[in-house]
Amino acid sequence: MGNSLxxxxxxxxxxxxxxxxxxxDAKVVLVTGSSRGLGKAIALDLGKAGQKVIINYxxxxxxxxxxxxxxxxxxxxxxxxxxxxxxxxxxxxxxEGGCCVIVRI
Numbered sequence: 206m207g208n209s210l211x212x213x214x215x216x217x218x219x220x221x222x223x224x225x226x227x228x229x230d231a232k233v234v235l236v237t238g239s240s241r242g243l244g245k246a247i248a249l250d251l252g253k254a255g256q257k258v259i260i261n262y263x264x265x266x267x268x269x270x271x272x273x274x275x276x277x278x279x280x281x282x283x284x285x286x287x288x289x290x291x292x293x294x295x296x297x298x299x300x301e302g303g304c305c306v307i308v309r310i
Contacts, residue, residue, distance in 0.1 A: 235259040237292045240270035248274055252283030260287040 238244035271287035278285040
């Protein structure tokens, strides 16, 4: 499995999911701490709505949960990848990395 998300896939409106804060035209959404708990729930909802999601985790112990979240999003019809990274400086992701929306948990 590569770490890339295909752009151009049609999405369902986020208004139906209750996640009004994410623009329908966002290309990629990074959700920190999304290998479990609240972060995972948000990532799943975004993925189900058709957003392309980056499942972020920091520790090696969270890799299995992150990979499971990716597979769950894909099973719901969404697209996701898991990336291990420390997101203490999220402005670098938006300025240099091309990420459109960051949800910090």
